[in-house]
Amino acid sequence: MTDKARGTEGEPGVHIASLAHHGRLWTAFLEFKDDPHRPESYRGRIRFEPADAADGEGSRRTAVIIIEPSYDQALAKVRGFDERQLSSLLRSVLPDDGDDE
Numbered sequence: 001m002t003d004k005a006r007g008t009e010g011e012p013g014v015h016i017a018s019l020a021h022h023g024r025l026w027t028a029f030l031e032f033k034d035d036p037h038r039p040e041s042y043r044g045r046i047r048f049e050p051a052d053a054a055d056g057e058g059s060r061r062t063a064v065i066i067i068e069p070s071y072d073q074a075l076a077k078v079r080g081f082d083e084r085q086l087s088s089l090l091r092s093v094l095p096d097d098g099d100d101e
Contacts, residue, residue, distance in 0.1 A: 013047055014075060019083055021090055028086055030078045032071075033064055042074040043067050048078035048090050060093040 013029035029047045029100070044066035047059050068074040081089075 016046065016078055016081070017086055018085070019056070019086055021087055026090055027051065028090075030066070030075065031061070032074070041067055041069060042071050044074050044078060046078065046086075046089055048093065060090070062089055064095055065089075 007101045012032040016028040018027045022075050030044050031047050043064045045064050046062045066074050066077050
């Protein structure tokens with residue numbers, strides 16, 4: 001696996017999509033995480049970056065949600081997510097805004 005594909009801290013990962021959420025633009029990337037207990041698998045999480053990040057605001061990441069036997073299969077899986085699914089994943093990693101609708 002290449003370092004760029006790994007998407008470790010400070011690296012871009014693989015661009016998945018850009019989406020709008022509550023008036024903000026977010027970019028989603030696939031990051032791969034190594035698992036020494038399962039080196040034969042490709043395990044990925046999604047990192048969301050806000051286009052207008054405020055001071056001190058960092059990336060938001062899901063847990064590992066992609067586990068596939070190959071890089072290509074992992075990439076195909078995440079690229080199969082539609083905008084609604086990506087928005088739901090983004091909402092799941094954002095702090096609760098306090099709205100109880």
